[in-house]
Amino acid sequence: MKNSRFITWMTWALILGMFWTVFSRVSPDRPKAQQDAVAKEGFTAPNFALDLLDGSTVALSDLRGKVVLVNFWTSWCPPCRLEMPAIEKAYRSYKDIGFVVIGLNLTAQDSEQAAADFAKEIGLTFPIALDRDNATGNLYRITALPTSYFIDRKGVIRSVVVGGPMSEALIQSKVEELLREGE
């Protein structure tokens, strides 16, 4: 009798264990960031929602399905300024086929006016987001400016470029590669 109860108990434990193993496993297709969101290659880009210079707002999560370049910058950072024309050129070339740029200004280390003046001077047409309280810079653990994140259509960070200025060719090759994946 005791043996029978023990066998029944062990059978249930085994069945429950199998269910746990199957349902708690991580699918190889599932982005790593769903377990632990960090701003590194191979991980889902941490979400943020910020005001834009034009008064509207942007949320990274709303851009799923598009290839996104998030470029952290300030107006006083020379390499940031130098690479902006190349970023603008790429944006104009690919925006109609699913490419978005967010120029993420570390406004707490800059000023909204300086950011606006610079955007006007260069003729930037992509959205300029304002990180007024450093929250997004902290979330992405930015250690140098500029820093650029190339994010694929699934929202996964595929490449991080620290420093600059990035060349037109570099930006184009990274963007084209990610755009091709969605074809």
Add this chain to the structure above:
Amino acid sequence: MKIELLYFDGCPSWEAGLESLRTALQEEGISASVEMVKVETDEDAERLKFLGSPHFRVDGMDLWHEERETYSMSCRVYSTPEGVKGFPTVHMLREKLQSLSGTP
């Protein structure tokens, strides 16, 4: 003790970084002078493993070490108690100097 500050002119925060470093050295009673290393090209940045201006190095060791695949011209930013800044606080520098010398 060899103390280096790697910088490039474009990032204005290196001057404040140098001031913080000098204050931290003084408060720690370290009399070594600061060797200024100007980084002017991407080739310099690669060769020196430049992490962005201002970059602090003591006896060849980075005070805020970071592994990167490539090194290029950039402005370093530091996570301070007041948020992300272009240079570390005197307190942060003192802590790093203490950890190198093994004093609490």
